[in-house]
Amino acid sequence: MxxxxxxxxxxxxxxxxxxxxxxxxxxxxxxxxxxxxxYVKLFQARPLVSSIFVRGPFVIVNPTRTVINDGVFEFTDAGRGIVLRKVGGKRQKEIVRAPYVVMANRGSEPLAIGPDQAHMRKYYGEITVKKEPAEPGKPAQLTALNLVDSxxxxxxxxxxxxxxxxxxxxxxxxxxxxxxxxxxxxxxxxxxxxxxxxxxxxxxxxxxxxxxxxxxxxxxxxxxxxxxxxxxxxxxxxxxxxxxxxxxxxxxxxxxxxxxxxxxxxxxSPLFGPTVKKIPAAIFEREIAGSEPKVLEKDNAERIVSAEISKGGRTEVLSGYQLWLRIGQKLGWDKAPGTRYEIKRTGSAYTIKSSGGGxxxxxxxxxxxxxxxxxxxxxxxxxxxxxxxxxxxx
Ligand SMILES: [Zn+2]
Incomplete structure (x- = not known):
């Protein structure tokens, strides 16, 4: 795994x-x-974070120095700012309410924080949690910024x-x-x-x-x-x-x-390959191209430099790297782990064969x-x- x-x-x-x-x-x-x-903006792979969890012990250093003991705590939207409460039991009292809150670890253990309790990660340095201006009709978004030593x-x-x-x-x-x-x-x-x-x-x-x-x-x-x-x-x-x-x-x-x-x-490397994947023709033709991409140029490492694809009556020339990104984004990154790849139509499917990774x-x-x-x-x-x-x- x-x-x-x-x-x-x-x-x-x-x-x-x-x-x-x-x-x-x-x-x-x-x-x-x-x-x-x-400064590192955390959880950027998540499209929207409306709640942020922190595991104690830790220390709030701003707005008021407060030592927080064991337990799990949750930041949520509080109108003009954010509020921190302990998780569990009936509605817990507010620990802090402020436009933003800066925390640091207590003792030698790094601070554990996450967008939900199943995805907590530990970080050294300080972390600032604050609310970002919400787009109209959308819930408020909370962000966590980690100030960390290089x-x-x-x-x-x-x-x-x-x-x-x-x-x-x-x-x-x-x-x-x-x-x-x-x-x-x-x-x-x-x-x-x-x-x-x-x-x-x-x-x-x-x-x-x-x-x-x-x-x-x-x-x-x-x-x-x-x-x-x-x-x-x-x-x-x-x-x-x-x-x-x-x-x-x-x-x-x-x-x-x-x-x-x-x-x-x-x-x-487990990615040395070759990796061979079959994609049903209907999916490939909907997501990538209506027919086999035509390779226009390869480099001396046998990677595609440019290719031509046709889709919906439109013809497009793009680099082998751009086509590879499109395959990863539309079909999944496991379909062509490396940029040395070829695509062949075989019966009712397209076969993508690649070697290497990245x-x-x-x-x-x-x-x-x-x-x-x-x-x-x-x-x-x-x-x-x-x-x-x-x-x-x-
Ligand atoms: Zn190598």
Missing amino acids: ALILSLYMRMFLTVGAKVAIALCLLSLPSAKANPSSL FNYVSSVVGGETTPQFGKEALKAMAVLVYTRLAPKGKHPTVSDTTDEMVYLGAEHERPEVIDAVNEIDRVKLLYNGRPAQVFFHACCAGRTSDGVDIFGKGAKSLVYLKGVRCDYCKG HGVGLCQWGAQGLSRQGKSHAEILKFYFPSASLERR
């Missing part, structure tokens, strides 16, 4: 590139310093991106990439906890070996021409990574360090793990996947 979850998690992560490109390719990063702390953030992201079998040098290579992605965001940036940025699942993903790896990296970044590189990573390339420009389009042209390399190290650009995570097992250092792993970028010297 954990493996399946991690596979799905990794597939979602790959989709983050879509937004990452929109955000990253438009402007080159200029700031060199990493933020020492950042060390905890990077440790959580690296832990969530890897499995316990990953070696230390692979973890260190990932830590460099996460620090590199944070670098252009300014002093105290606000980011989302989803694939829009990087998936951040809180303190429980900070495994001891990940904390060691992040500690050893000590905020070192990957640079190109003295600036933080725009780095990408994916689960498994299944033999070869691709040039950024072939997957993400002309916007990636200047990112010369995103060059495809032959990778023989990711065979240990977009295939930049660092191959399972390849990094394979190289780590062979005794390569994180510097050698990063040099392999980003040949023209270099590690920051401290």
Whole structure:
């Protein structure tokens, strides 16, 4: 189950590139310093959160310092602000009523919070809960903002991106990439906890070996021409990574360090493939295209660069990556885990065959793990996947 979850998690992560490109390719990063702390908007994968649960003990630090003992507590809409009550029994008295409430953990345990009691996660740092202005006719939405030290953030992201079998040098290579992605965001940036940025699942993903790896990296970044590189990573390339420009389009042209390399190290990945899925023709033709997509160009890693699809009398040319995103969004991310895919009509179904997992650009995570097992250092792993970028010297 954990493996399946991690596979799905990794597939979602790959989709983050879509937004990452929109955000990253438009402007080159200029700031060199990493933020020492950042704000993360929690539960962004949920469309609407009208109630937020917190598990005690914790401390309210604003508006009035209050120590809260064991129990489960619920924030709800209270007209002009929010109200906190203990959960259980008959209607509980109000603990606090305010426009917003700032909380911190009590003792060494991180603060447990969630949009419902079944999905509580633990977070270090402070959390602010407040009410967002409601759209007309819709219920009020509550938000939770986590102010977290960048060390905890990077440790959580690296832990969530890897499995316990990953070696230390692979973890260190990932830590460099996460620090590199944070670098252009300014002093105290606000980011989302989803694939829009990087998936951040809180303190429980900070495994001891990940904390060691992040500690050893000590905020070192990957640079190109003295600036933080725009780095990408994916689960498994299944033999070869691709040039950024072939997957993400002309916007990636200047990112010369995103060059495809032959990778023989990711065979240990459960996503190496091939993955073969059949989609009933009626569903495929309703959601994706009225007939087999026509491949116009492939790159030298056998990934589709551009394809033509016809649907409802309309013909559209799109990149292989855009078509792959559409397949994931409409049919499910398990249908084509990797961007090296082909689609054939076979009888009353369409067969989608893919290999690897994720977009295939930049660092191959399972390849990094394979190289780590062979005794390569994180510097050698990063040099392999980003040949023209270099590690920051401290
Ligand atoms: Zn690989």
